Amino acid sequence: MANLLSVAKLAGVSRATAARAFSSPESLRPETHRRVMEAARVLGFRPNKVAQQLRTRATRMLGVMVPSLDNPVFAEQLQAMEEAARAAGYSLIVTTSGYDPGREEAIVEEMLRQRVDGLALTVAEADHSAVLVKLRRESTPCLLVHNPPVAPCFPSVGVDNRAAMADATRYLIAQGHRRIGMIGGPLLQSDRARLRHEGYREAMEAAGLTPLALIEMPRHTQVALSRLAPALGGTEGLTAVLCTNDLLAISLIGELRRSGRSVPGDLSVMGFDGIELGRHLYPSLSTVVQPRAEFGRVAVDTLLALIRGATPQPLPLPHVLREGESAGALPASRQAPEPYDP
Amino acid sequence: MANLLSVAKLAGVSRATAARAFSSPESLRPETHRRVMEAARVLGFRPNKVAQQLRTRATRMLGVMVPSLDNPVFAEQLQAMEEAARAAGYSLIVTTSGYDPGREEAIVEEMLRQRVDGLALTVAEADHSAVLVKLRRESTPCLLVHNPPVAPCFPSVGVDNRAAMADATRYLIAQGHRRIGMIGGPLLQSDRARLRHEGYREAMEAAGLTPLALIEMPRHTQVALSRLAPALGGTEGLTAVLCTNDLLAISLIGELRRSGRSVPGDLSVMGFDGIELGRHLYPSLSTVVQPRAEFGRVAVDTLLALIRGATPQPLPLPHVLREGESAGALPASRQAPEPYDP
DNA sequence: TTGTACGCGTTATCAA
DNA sequence: TTGATAACGCGTACAA
Numbered sequence: 001m002a003n004l005l006s007v008a009k010l011a012g013v014s015r016a017t018a019a020r021a022f023s024s025p026e027s028l029r030p031e032t033h034r035r036v037m038e039a040a041r042v043l044g045f046r047p048n049k050v051a052q053q054l055r056t057r058a059t060r061m062l063g064v065m066v067p068s069l070d071n072p073v074f075a076e077q078l079q080a081m082e083e084a085a086r087a088a089g090y091s092l093i094v095t096t097s098g099y100d101p102g103r104e105e106a107i108v109e110e111m112l113r114q115r116v117d118g119l120a121l122t123v124a125e126a127d128h129s130a131v132l133v134k135l136r137r138e139s140t141p142c143l144l145v146h147n148p149p150v151a152p153c154f155p156s157v158g159v160d161n162r163a164a165m166a167d168a169t170r171y172l173i174a175q176g177h178r179r180i181g182m183i184g185g186p187l188l189q190s191d192r193a194r195l196r197h198e199g200y201r202e203a204m205e206a207a208g209l210t211p212l213a214l215i216e217m218p219r220h221t222q223v224a225l226s227r228l229a230p231a232l233g234g235t236e237g238l239t240a241v242l243c244t245n246d247l248l249a250i251s252l253i254g255e256l257r258r259s260g261r262s263v264p265g266d267l268s269v270m271g272f273d274g275i276e277l278g279r280h281l282y283p284s285l286s287t288v289v290q291p292r293a294e295f296g297r298v299a300v301d302t303l304l305a306l307i308r309g310a311t312p313q314p315l316p317l318p319h320v321l322r323e324g325e326s327a328g329a330l331p332a333s334r335q336a337p338e339p340y341d342p
Numbered sequence: 343m344a345n346l347l348s349v350a351k352l353a354g355v356s357r358a359t360a361a362r363a364f365s366s367p368e369s370l371r372p373e374t375h376r377r378v379m380e381a382a383r384v385l386g387f388r389p390n391k392v393a394q395q396l397r398t399r400a401t402r403m404l405g406v407m408v409p410s411l412d413n414p415v416f417a418e419q420l421q422a423m424e425e426a427a428r429a430a431g432y433s434l435i436v437t438t439s440g441y442d443p444g445r446e447e448a449i450v451e452e453m454l455r456q457r458v459d460g461l462a463l464t465v466a467e468a469d470h471s472a473v474l475v476k477l478r479r480e481s482t483p484c485l486l487v488h489n490p491p492v493a494p495c496f497p498s499v500g501v502d503n504r505a506a507m508a509d510a511t512r513y514l515i516a517q518g519h520r521r522i523g524m525i526g527g528p529l530l531q532s533d534r535a536r537l538r539h540e541g542y543r544e545a546m547e548a549a550g551l552t553p554l555a556l557i558e559m560p561r562h563t564q565v566a567l568s569r570l571a572p573a574l575g576g577t578e579g580l581t582a583v584l585c586t587n588d589l590l591a592i593s594l595i596g597e598l599r600r601s602g603r604s605v606p607g608d609l610s611v612m613g614f615d616g617i618e619l620g621r622h623l624y625p626s627l628s629t630v631v632q633p634r635a636e637f638g639r640v641a642v643d644t645l646l647a648l649i650r651g652a653t654p655q656p657l658p659l660p661h662v663l664r665e666g667e668s669a670g671a672l673p674a675s676r677q678a679p680e681p682y683d684p
Numbered sequence: 685t686t687g688t689a690c691g692c693g694t695t696a697t698c699a700a
Numbered sequence: 701t702t703g704a705t706a707a708c709g710c711g712t713a714c715a716a
Contacts, residue, residue, distance in 0.1 A: 001481075003693055014703045019695070029701065044479075049456045050401065051693035053392045054708050061435075068421065070618060075417035079410065082438050086449075091456065093403075094436040096424050107428075114391045114433065137386075139343075222622065250622060257624035276412065280564065280592060281623070282599035345709055356687045361711065371685060393709035396692050687716075692709105700703075 002043035010039035022047060053115070061091045062303060063111035063119045066145075067099045071221065071247060072275040073292060074122070077145070080296020081120065088304060090117070099124040099190070104131045112140060118303045122146045125191050126156075141306035145299050148195055155306065157299045160316040161192050164288045165199030167321055168242055168270050171286075173207050176330030177240040177268060180204065181212050181231055183252070184244035185220020193244045196272065200242055221247040225255040232267065239334050240268035240327065246275045246287055253283065253326055264328035274322055283325030291317055344385035353381035364389060395457070403433045404645060405453035405461045408487075409441045413563065413589060414617040415634060416464070419487070422638020423462065430646060432459070441466040441532070446473045454482060460645045464488045467533050468498075483648035487641050490537055497648065499641045502658040503534050506630045507541030509663055510584055510612050513628075515549050518672030519582040519610060522546065523554050523573055525594065526586035527562020535586045538614065542584055556586075563589040567597040574609065581610065581676050582669065588613035588620050588629055595625070595668055606670035616664055625667030633659055 008018035013036060020027055021036035028036075039045075053059045062085055066074040078094065085092050093116060095107045104123060108131050111119060119142040123129045126147035132154065135142050142154055149156035172180050182200050184193045197214045204211035215231065217223055231238050243249035249271030253263050263269055263283055271278060274289025294317060305312040350360035355378060362369055363378035370378075381387075395401045404427055408416040420436065427434050435458060437449045446465060450473050453461060461484040465471045468489035474496065477484050484496050491498035514522050524542050526535045539556045546553035557573065559565055573580050585591035591613030595605050605611055605625055613620060616631025636659060647654040 005693080015694090016696090016704075017702055019693095020702085023695080027701075032701080046451075047455055048396075048693050050392060050396045051708090052695075054390075054396050054692090054710090055694045055696085057708070059392065069411070069417040069424075070414070070421055072412070072414060072417065075411040075414065078436070079412055079438055082411075082436065086437065091435050091452070092437075093433050094420070094424065095428065095434075096421055109388075110433070113388055221618070247619065247622075250619065254622045254624040254626065258626075276563070277589065277592065277619070280589075280596045282596040284596065284600075347709080357710085358688075358712080359686055362686085365711075369685075374685080390709055393692090394711080396694085396708090397710050397712090399692070685716105688714085690711105690713090692711095694708085695706105697706080698704085700701105 002040075002045040003048070004045075007036060007039045007043055007045045010043060011035040057115075059115050059117055060089055061093055061114065061116045062300070063093050063095070063108075063114070063116040065095045065097055065104065065107050065111075065119070065121045065123075067122055067124070068096055071245065072277065073245065073273040073290065076275065076292040077295045077299070080293045081300050082296075084297045084300035088300065090300075090304075097124070101130055104129070105134075108135065112138060116140065118307045119143065120145050120299055120303055126150045127191065141303060143299060143303045143306060145295065146192060148191060150191070155302055155312055155314055157295060157302055157314050158192075158317065159288075159290050159319040161195040162199035162202070163316075164290075164319040165196040165242065165272065166203040167199075167319070168272070168288050169200045169203035170207070171321055172240045172242070172268060172270065172327060173203070173209070175240075175268070175328065176335070178209055178330075179236070179238045180209070180240045180242065181215060181228075181238040182242040182244070183215040183217055183223070183228060183248060185217055185248065190220070190244075196244055217248065220245065221251065223248060223251040223255050225252075225259060228252075232261075235334075238267065239330055240270070242270045242272070244272055246271035246273040246278050246285060249285060249287065249326070250278070250281065253281075253285075263326050265331065268327035268330075270327050274320070278322075278324065285322075286324035286327035287322050289320045289322045291320070344382075344387040345390070346387070349378060349381045349385055349387045352385060353377045399457075401457050401459055402431055403435055403456070403458045404642070405435050405437070405450075405456070405458040407437045407439055407446065407449050407453075407461070407463045407465075409464055409466065410438055413587065414619065415587065415615040415632065418617065418634040419637045419641075422635045423642050424638075426639045426642035430642065432642075432646075439466070443472060446471070447476075450477065454480060458482065460649045461485065462487050462641055462645055468492045469533065483645060485641060485645045485648060487637065488534060490533060492533070497644055497654055497656055499637060499644055499656050500534075500659065501630075501632050501661040503537040504541035504544070505658075506632075506661040507538040507584065507614065508545040509541075509661070510614070510630050511542045511545035512549070513663055514582045514584070514610060514612065514669060515545070515551070517582075517610070517670065518677070520551055520672075521578070521580045522551070522582045522584065523557060523570075523580040524584040524586070525557040525559055525565070525570060525590060527559055527590065532562070532586075538586055559590060562587065563593065565590060565593040565597050567594075567601060570594075574603075577676075581672055582606075582612070583609060584612045584614070586614055588615040588617045588627060591627060591629065591668070592620070592623065595623075595627075605668050607673065610669035610672075612669050616662070620664075620666065627664075628666040628669035629664050631662045631664045633662070
C-alpha cells in the first residue's frame with residue numbers, strides 16, 4: 001500500500017511536507033496542500049495508524065474487559081462506551097473473561113502489550129484480584145466498572161450496590177412484605193453480589209426483620225426452582241424475593257408461573273440492573289435501574305481523564321427504583337400472624 | 343518502558359539475540375535464553391505489539407461492526423467471536439453502527455487505517471451499501487455476518503432467512519392457523535427482514551393462504567400495539583403472528599397480555615433468533631433459533647481463512663425451530679368457517 | 685549460536 | 701513555507 005513517501009514523490013514534495021498536509025494543512029501553501037491530497041487520492045493512500053501509534057507512543061485505543069456479553073447489562077454498557085469512545089476519537093478492544101482469573105490475567109497482559117492507552121475492567125473480585133495487583137505496578141491507567149472501589153488506587157464507576165439493594169428491600173417492606181429472601185448466582189463469582197446481599201441484610205435488620213442467607217443458584221442467569229421451593233409455600237414461606245440481577249429474576253418469574261404460581265400473587269419478585277427488556281415483559285419487572293448509558297459515558301470520560309493525567313474521583317452513579325408489575329403489595333391472605341411494629 | 347535494546351544490554355547480548363529469545367527460543371543456547379529472560383524480568387520488559395505490527399505488516403486484529411449491542415442476538419454472537427478470535431491469537435476491535443450508513447463508512451475507514459487483518463461486518467443493506475462498494479477496491483478481507491450473500495464478492499455467514507421464516511410459517515399452518523400476520527421493525531433498515539417476509543409469503547401462498555403485508559413497528563425492539571390491534575379480534579382477525587426478531591416477539595407478548603389477551607389463546611406468537619432468554623420466559627418463546635455460538639466460531643474461522651488467502655464458501659448455517667409455549671394449536675372456537683384443503 | 689544492519693511508516697526537530 | 705534526518709521498537713536477511 002502507498003505510503004507517505006510515494007505520495008510525496010508524486011506530488012513533488014518532501015515526505016515532511018506530505019505529512020504536514022495531513023497533520024497541519026494550515027501550515028502549507030494551499031496549492032501545495034492540494035497537490036499532496038491529489039497525489040494521495042490517486043495512489044489510494046491511507047494514513048497508517050500503526051506507524052502513528054509507534055511514533056507518538058499513543059494508540060488511542062482503550063481495552064475493555066467484561067465478564068460476559070450474554071448479560072444485557074454488560075452489552076448495553078459496552079454499547080454506550082463504544083459511542084462515547086468513538087466520539088472522542090478512541091477505539092475499543094473488547095474481551096470477555098467469563099469471570100475466570102486466568103483469562104483476566106492473559107487478557108490484561110495482551111492489552112498492555114498492545115499498548116492501549118487505558119483499561120476499563122470489570123473483574124470478578126476486586127479485592128483479591130491478581131490482575132489488579134499487577135496493574136498497580138504498571139503505568140497504564142485503569143478504571144474499574146461495576147466493581148466496588150475496594151482497591152483505593154483504581155477509580156471505580158458504578159452504583160452503590162449496597163444502598164441500591166437496601167432501597168429495593170425497603171420498598172418490599174413498605175409493600176407489606178416481611179418474609180423476604182434473596183437469590184443470586186454462584187456467590188464467589190462476584191463482589192457486587194455480596195455487597196447487594198449486605199444491603200438487603202441491613203435494610204431487613206433496620207426494620208426488625210430477619211435476613212436470610214443468600215440462596216445460591218448454579219448459574220447467574222438461570223434459576224433452579226428446586227433450590228428455592230423449600231422456602232416457599234405454607235404460612236411461613238417467603239412472600240417476596242430479591243434477585244442479584246434481572247436475568248435471574250426473569251428466569252425465576254418464568255419458572256414460578258410454569259409451576260402454577262402467580263407473580264406477584266404468590267411471590268413478589270424484584271430484579272437488579274434495569275435492562276431494557278424488563279419493561280416489556282408481562283408482568284413487567286420491578287427492578288433497580290443502573291443507568292447503563294450513563295455508565296458508558298462516565299466510564300469513558302473518567303478513563304480519558306486518567307489518561308490525561310488527572311485523578312478523577314467519580315461519585316457512585318444514581319440508581320433508580322423502577323416499579324413494575326412483578327412486585328406488589330402483600331395479599332391480605334398472607335399477612336403474618338404477628339403484627340408488625342416499626 | 344524498557345525495550346529490547348535495554349534488555350539486550352543488561353543480558354550482555356546483542357539486540358538480535360534478545361529478540362530471538364522471544365520469537366525463537368529454541369535457536370538460542372539455553373544459558374543465553376535464560377540470561378535474556380532474566381534481564382527482561384528485571385526491567386519489566388513487555389514486547390511492543392505496535393512495533394511488531396508495523397514491522398510484520400500484520401496486526402492480528404479483526405474489525406467487527408454490528409448494528410447494535412442492545413439486541414442480544416448481536417451481543418451473543420460477538421461473545422462467541424471474541425472467544426474464537428482470542429483462541430486463534432487475534433483481538434477484536436468492536437464498533438456499533440446503529441444501521442447508519444454514515445457511521446458504517448466512518449467506522450470502516452477507521453479500521454482500514456488501523457490496518458486490521460480482516461473485517462466482519464453486519465450492514466444495514468448489503469445490496470446498496472456504500473461501504474461494500476468501497477471495500478471491493480480494497481485488499482482487506484471482509485466477511486458479512488447475517489447479511490444475505492447478495493454481494494457476490496463477499497462471503498457471508500448466516501442462516502437462510504427466507505427458508506427459516508418459511509419453516510416457521512409452515513409450523514403455524516400445521517398447528518391449524520390460517521390467518522397469519524407478520525410484524526417487523528422499520529423495514530428499510532434491514533435486508534434480512536425483507537427476506538424473512540418473503541419466506542413467509544412463499545409458505546403462505548404454497549398453502550393457498552393469503553400473505554399480508556409486513557406490519558411495521560416504529561422500533562425494531564418494541565411493539566406499538568395500536569398498529570396491530572386493528573388486525574386482531576373478530577372472526578376475521580389474525581390468530582398467529584410472526585415477528586422478525588425475538589425482542590419484538592417478547593414485547594408483543596407483553597403488550598398483548600397487558601391488554602387482557604392471552605398467548606397463545608388469543609394469538610400465537612413466534613419469534614426469530616432464539617436468544618437464550620426466550621427459554622426462560624412464561625410463556626416460553628416459540629422461535630427460529632439461529633446458532634449464535636456457531637455463528638461466532640464460523641465467522642472467525644471463515645475470516646481467518648480469507649486472511650490466509652483461501653476463498654471459503656461458507657454454507658448457510660442450519661436453523662432450528664424451537665417449540666415454546668407462545669405458539670399453539672388453533673383453538674376450535676377460532677377455526678375458520680371454510681374448511682382447509684391443501 | 686550470535687551479531688550487524690536495514691526497513692516498516694510515521695512524527696518531530698532543526699535548518700534552510 | 702519547505703526539506704533533511706533522526707527517532708519510535710521490532711523482525712530478519714546475511715554475515716561471522
